[in-house]
Amino acid sequence: MVTRVTPKTGIDTTKVWTKISKLAITLLLLILFPASVATANRRVGAIEPLILNSFKELLNQLPPADEETPVLVQSLSQTTQENILVLKGKKLLEELPPMADNTLEVEFFSVPPQVIRQGFQVYLNGQRINLPWQQWLVGTSVRTGISDVGAMQTLGIEMLNSKDFTQQPIRWFSKPRSTSVVFPSQVSGAYRYLDITDFAKTAGWQLQVHGDKLYISSMPARVKAIRQGRQPWGNRIVLDLDRPTFWQVNDRRTEGVITVAASADPSLVKGFNALEAAKIQGPEDVAPISVGAPMDKPVIRLESHQNQTRLRVDFPKGKRLRVFTLPNPFRLVIDLRPDAMVRKNILWAPGIQWRQQLISLKDTSFPVVWLEVNPKSHRLRLRPIGSNATTQVGTAPLIKAAQWWQASAAINAGFFNRNNQLPLGAIRRDSRWLSGPILNRGAIAWNDRGHFKLGRLSLTETLVTSNRKRLPVLFVNSGYVKAGIARYTPAFGPTYTPLIDHEIIVVVQNNSVTHLLPGGLAGQQAFPIPPNGYLVTLRANSTAVHDLSIGTQVRIEGSTFPADFNGYPHILGGGPLLLQDRKIVLDGKSEQFSDAFIQQSAPRSAIGTTANGRLIIAAFHHSHTRRGPTLRETAQLMQKLGAINALNLDGGSSTGLYLGGQLLDRSPYTAAPVNNGLGIFFTPVP
Missing domain, CATH: 2.60.40.3500 (Immunoglobulin-like)
Structure with a gap:
């Protein structure tokens, strides 16, 4: 349906629009202050249709649009391809100033349509492609949608800038800057689907569904x-x-x-x-x-x-x-x-903005892809994700991990050992340490209220015995190895395999030492971690075994430094820390990174927060002159994105930014498997 709204002489449009404005204000007040409606003993559900009908009646009083008058609003429904014209004398949306930081955001949600079929495989002219798709009912009409980023990467559709997540302008063999098609879109689960039903008819595509597979065929x-x-x-x-x-x-x-x-x-x-x-x-x-x-x-x-x-x-x-x-x-x-990246600014879902462009620093420009996230949206949740749901051991492509966890968006996160595939840094989810911090490196912590803390983080744990011995625990569920005591809990996984030769394994159950076991050679034997306790491993520290005889009662004391990290249920480590309070605080030496790591140019992943409380996750890649930004340049680039606090994450071949089923920043053929990441989950209101 094409909606045209155009003033014309012969009718007093000022009065009509005044009525509409008053009704718009009334509707907004009803949404923002439902309590006042209850006081008046009137249901919102009964009032809302009346207001919408009033809108319709007033709009119907307006004269038809002149054919030569530019269309101000167009929406694709039964039609297929419409021109989107620029109103003369008016600024483009891209030219308007940004919203103030204190701008009120009002989110409108409709009842999700009834999904009748869905799957994850599309056959495109007989070629199998992994691409999420759905069919749903709108009235009696069966609509077919495919994942938007997947459609872009497999059909050749160009997604244009959009400020409405329910409408996605695209270009496909059409004139640049003058003609586009607008696909209705909806977010469902982890994906955003483009309704291709009407466009497929015009383009001559045949759509067929067999079981959980969608077949799309076109004329040769x-x-x-x-x-x-x-x-x-x-x-x-x-x-x-x-x-x-x-x-x-x-x-x-x-x-x-x-x-x-x-x-x-x-x-x-x-x-x-x-x-x-x-x-x-x-x-x-x-x-x-x-x-x-x-x-x-x-x-x-x-x-x-x-x-x-x-x-x-x-x-x-x-x-x-x-x-x-x-x-x-x-x-x-x-x-x-050299400047191949196309600028994009797409509102992908409420609270998730997809951005990409070349950003200049001195004599070069870097291609940057980032997501700006509103963490205070009640429809968004941020969680650490791993390559395996049952153990911290292992790696997987970010695409696979994000899809397994059903995240809408994700970025690779902390460092890990590529040999034994164990994490090297903080991972905390729901107040459980999946992997403890190491070497006082940078970390980001958050809660579900949209509060964040970035800083250098340490965890101090002490094993206190019944005979009053206090034994320092250096690492928790970590792949980092150093002489001393480490601890492995059920959050690490079902088993622990020694990382060096001749470790001594102390089994603790119900706060009591139950077994002392020789670890043998590294990598040879897996020791079960008791669900009602943990394992303590002694590395090159045999003297501590005398304080941990069988039957000894033990307890754990622990705290983070800084202490306020304790109050956050979710933490991810990386490093080095890049920005704090708008200042570059880069100090790779203090976080025990090597000189080669500090000085090299490489693709980078980073995370940061803005002055208005937004979260930025970004991927930086090579310029036309070198392999990628240095750490200092990464800090400067994060400043240009609007971050006031920022943390470097694992980079190089690990760098990857995921949205809606696909990597945005690189081909999956060039991305290495990773151990962990940050997942962003978007779930429509049921």
């Missing part, structure tokens, strides 16, 4: 020609197509793979394959940066098989891919340029 397309050209900023490759079609980009380390659902003439394939023999590049545990030799022209290799054409493009040094579509004639444009 053909690549008519491939052209190359040199631009001042880099290289351009253009595929001329006979019709719009699906396409995907796989952005690897030194190679981009563009897959198009279209056949290519054998002469095209033969011509391009003569340039260079095909090189197959597998997943790499490295940062996604271009390290190829300088080239004036990219090397292109072409494959075509069963209505699918694949281009492999070697990146010229310092260049990345920007791919977009154009109509009349239909073209897929592939640019290789």
Whole structure:
């Protein structure tokens, strides 16, 4: 349905709009102060429809819009593609000043539609893709939706800036800056779904559901020609197509793979394959940066098989891919340029804003992708997430971990040992230490009221025996190894395997020592952790065993430093600490990071808070001149994002920012598995 609101002479619109304004104020007061409605002995549910009907009656009094008058508001329902025009003399939304920090946010929620089918596999012209989808009822109409970020990455849909999470403008083989299609969208569980029902009819897509699988098929397309050209900023490759079609980009380390659902003439394939023999590049545990030799022209290799054409493009040094579509004639444009990132500002859900752009520092610019989160939204929850729900041992791709935990958004978090896959830093969830802090490194703590604390964190634990001996516990559920005493609780997992040779394992149950066991060689034997106690391990500290004979009663005393960290149920460690109270407080030495780590340039993940209480989680990648920002540059970049407190997280190949089922900042082919992360959970009101 297209709604047009346009003033016209011949009617006193001032009076009409005055009535609407008064009713709008009345509606807002009813929402903000429901108690006053109860006092008047009238139900909100009975009043609200009356007000909405009044709105409708007043709007119906307005004259029809002139055909030549620009449309102010458009919404796609039964229609398929509409022009979004800019009103002359009015500022664009992007040009308006930002809202004040004390601006009141009012969230409106509707009853979620009835979901009738859903699944996680889509067959796109016969090719299986992991992509969440749903079908729901609107009246008697069956609507089909697919995950928005997944649709962007698998169908080739370009998601445009949006300030309404229920409406997502997109571009797909349409004119830039003048024409877009608006998909209705809804957040359900961990995903945001785009309603493609009407658009599919216009685009000629066939939608079919068999069990938990959605099948999307389109008319066969053909690549008519491939052209190359040199631009001042880099290289351009253009595929001329006979019709719009699906396409995907796989952005690897030194190679981009563009897959198009279209056949290519054998002469095209033969011509391009003569340039260079095909090189197959597998997943790499490295940062996604271009390290190829300088080239004036990219090397292109072409494959075509069963209505699918694949281009492999070697990146010229310092260049990345920007791919977009154009109509009349239909073209897929592939640019290789240093400033490839496209700016985005999308309200993805209430309280979750997706941002990305190039941010300049001195003589270079870094591509930055970040989420700005309102932690005080009653619909959001933040929790540490791990690679395994039952143990702190292990790693998994961030995508897999976030999907398993059903998080809407996530970022990799703390450090870990890649050899034994154990955490190296603080992880606390629901007031339980899954892994204790180490080396007085930086950490972030929070609660469900939206309060945060960032600082350097230590945990002091003491094992107090019945004979008044006080034995310091250095680490809790940690993969960090040092001579002394460490403790492993059921929160660590069902078992503990010694990390060094000849540890002594002390079994404590119901606050009493029940067993003393030799640990043997490192990594050889797993010792069960009692559910009603814990294990104490003595590393190169055999003298303490005399104070822990079988039958000895023990208790644990512990506290954090600073002490106010104790009051937060959730904590994640990283380091170094970057910002405190707007100042750069970087001190990698005091947090015992190596000189090489402190000085290197690398992809980075970071987390911070703003002056108005928002949370920022961000991923920073390479510029066109080097591998990524230094720690100091990361602090400066966080300042530019608006953070007043900030913490560096694990980076390099671990860096990853997840939203709605996909990584936003990099190809999953270049992302290494991680041990833990921060999950953001969005659940609609039932």
